[in-house]
Amino acid sequence: MRAFSYGSSSTALAVPPALSLPVVESEFPRRLHPYWPRLQENTRAWLLEKRLMPAGKVEEYADGLRYTDLMAGYYTGAPDEVMQAIADYSAWFFVWDDRHDRDAVHGRAGAWRKLRFRLHAALDAPGEHLHHRDPLVAGFADSMVRLYSFLGEKWNKRFAFHFHAVIEAYDREFRNRISGTVPTVAEYLELRRLTFAHWIWTDLLEPSTGHELPVGVRLHPAFTRAALLSQEFAAWYNDLCSLPKEIAGDEVHNLGISLIHHEGLTLEEAVTEVRRRVEECVEQFLAAEKGVLRLAESLADGTVRGKETSVAVTACLENMRNWFSSVYWFHHESGRYMVDSWDDRSTPPYVNNEAAGGK
Template sequence: MPPDKVAAYADSLCYTDLVAGYYIGAPDELLAAIADLSSWFFGWDDRHDRDAVHGRTAQWRRLCQGLHATLEHPRQQLTHPDPLVAGFADCVLRLYSHLGPRWNARFARHFHPVIDAYDHEFGNRRTGTVPAVEAYVELRRLTFAHWVWIDLLEPTARCELPDAVRKHPAYRAAALATQDFSAWYNDLCSLPKELAGDEVHNLGISLMQHEGLSLQETVTEVHRRVSDCVGDFLAVEPELLLLADEMAADGAYGRRIGAALQSCVFNMRNWFSSVYWFHHESGRYRVESWDDRSLPPYVSDAGAPEFPSTDLAETDPSGGEE
């Protein structure tokens, strides 16, 4: 943002406040890195919107290429001419310093499909394609980066969870519930802005387009789905806490994993209140105060600086949680 925009809007956007409520217990340097990643994510989302609106396809493709490269070699991208690539490299490098190569590889494996999903959305924006409801739900789980935010619970707990815990059905169900809640509540609060901006990616817009719901029926249905997510989490939370207690009774290693699991479940729960608070405090969703309801007043239409294209090997990462 230009300095005048920073002074007028940055604090009221509450981007860094958002993560403070659901990574409780994180070391300060990790919390700062996650907060910066969250701020970066909103900036990337706004670039995606503006590049799609203005048809800046070549710039968008170069950005995606740079982000994919950053996940594998973040240090090499710290001086990249596009500040979104350089900023992402800074965040990734700091995040990679906490749990080691295995966790780092998983983080990259989960973020590659997020970039690809944003690219898929770019194509939909250019063609005016509104995804069907179930297709949108699956796409949204990628563009919201569900598994990336769940991965970050582990360095917050200062412990990498074993596969037997991460892949436990109750853990996956709790994680999905908290992230679907967050994504769909975001859709609900973004709906006025995205309808005004001819956006095609919103649960409400998919429901209106493909199921013929009115605006009021759509709001009611999204509310129902959001509420169901809370119930889904509460249904599996006791099982996870019992699992943590059982692990804690099995020696020093078990106590460490049990405590980490308790931390992860505690912060999953915190997503609900933190996301709710953020959407009612952040200036990002106060469209009634904007001159143009489709465009936040702090977003610039400027594109990225020009830089040479780089040929990178094609990647086809799996979108599934591993």
């Protein structure tokens, strides 16, 4: 049974007390894009078509992982074709993250290096990589061709610039894992903004509104602060929820792990500190969004362009708000974080543990 319905914030799901955030449940109503049922079906078919997951894994796990729920709860006002492209890209991102994890676990430095360079190349010229023999590269290229079709060349170059940085951050994570290096808290927080792809998900707010924001608006302190807080919440709440999974998998990248390793905190103290930071993000966002609303109001200067920009900024803010509820519930519904149900707590059952990345 679904835990929520279109436009509803209701849920029958019991959240563990240590992870429960009443302010999110009360102040951030949960919404879902009306295209969601077709979105789930189409993304499942796309994963099969692009051979990104074995057919048996798709059949058994794809729906339960709830990747489409996460995106459909975020970009709720996006046109259907934009929503579909974002959902497929997000599913690809999770599969890429799993490949990166397995390459690190098995010490496949050569395989990771090849993939890294191929993704950089596909990002700059996706049309040339649509039929690459590595499904992960071909699937990424397909996503980029579609995402690049919605707005102008400036947006495409900005997105590419941001994702090149994400790929390089994943490389730094790979090297840390191979060497067993736990980054300091400051190093981790800087790296996390890239590996969680803060600016990628923020960039995608614009095609969701059908409007590329003027640089002065996009870089306005009120707008950037609200966007950053929504992403920091998501990244740190993910750390809070995935800490058991990542400790079991000998991960070195988690705010809690950095606090334990470098600050001398116990596991219990680290969980408390990460939770404090998560709650602070929520409080600060509730204050920051008022500045974005004032910005949107100031943009409505009586011109058509001003009105359009004002409406787009307001829509972006609404979707930033959606990120809180969507991320929150995703972590309690997705099989990606149900470590206690896995046969091997260090190996997700939805990944092809040995073969992935071996090409």
